[in-house]
Amino acid sequence: MGVPQFSDHQPPTGTAAPAPTPRSVPARRRPRQGKIAQRVVPHDLLPDTLRDELIELGDLFRAYQRREQPDLALLADLQERKARAFTAWAGVTGDDDLREEARRAEQAAATIRRQHQQRTGGVTDGDGPAVTRLLTVPTQWEHARSVLTHVAGHAPLPGPEARLLALMLTLRTAHTGTGNLVGQDVNGLGLSDPRDLVEKLTGCGWLSLPGTVDDLLASRPESPTPITVPSLVPPEDGTGPFTFGRKMRPKLSGWAQRVVTDKKLRKSKAPAGPRLLALTLATRTDASGRLGPGGQGIALDTLAAQVPADPDGLQGLIDRLTAADWLTGAALTDTHLTGRLTERVLPLTCPLL
Structure with a gap:
């Protein structure tokens, strides 16, 4: 039998060891070329970290375009990275067009960031924290406005007191026309004569109660009063x-x-008028609390449709809200109300988009 051979044995003396196979030297690869914003990233752009960042950003922007759903926070981050990268690229090459592209990306990032904050209910004031709103998304803000608009067009009785009570009862009974109410829900609205107003609403058929008005006003949370608004029954x-x-x-x-x-x-002890105006203004601001679309003010005809008050009466309501730290910098002209809601009430706002 032959002697077994093992891989760790040396070859017999006198036998030449096989020569090692020479390794081929790989050809030097050219750096990967990429594109961003319709521009080719030069393969010899230095430093390498800048070239890699530009190529990666181009890939990320193209991937974003293939997304089924937008992500504004992600897009704002990409634009900010693009602004920094193009600024560095312009510094290396001295190309003013790249510097201008960086400026546009920076502006786009800021705009997209504001849109994201408005849509998610958050707004930052400088370096301060984002505002967390009670109603957090634009669909909720639009629904709130829709209720105010509906009540303004279907008010059963004239005057701010009837408008405010009808609004609150509509919110309690919306969707089915029925809901529950307790006495404090009515007594806490600053109405001059809650009993008389509820009787007028039941008397005209707008509101239906199972018992008396006194029963409603005396009811407590453990035993609420069922109410019906017939016009809201589907x-x-x-x-x-x-x-x-x-x-x-x-x-x-x-x-x-x-x-x-x-x-x-x-x-x-604000009466119904200032409270109704507070609700209206809360739905008519931009994300920072400035009144009207883009902070340009609210047209008086829009206010008049929501808050039944003449110009002199409106000024009194504005003064009450200013004194209650709701409104600041208010100015009433022949056509518009301008100003800003105070920081403390921003969580209650429903920004216009």
């Missing part, structure tokens, strides 16, 4: 004046309750 086809569902209604009602029972409005 017809057989299920359609109604509002598009939001059951889960949305209590959120909107809770938001309105927070506004009209604001601590400083209560302490100042």
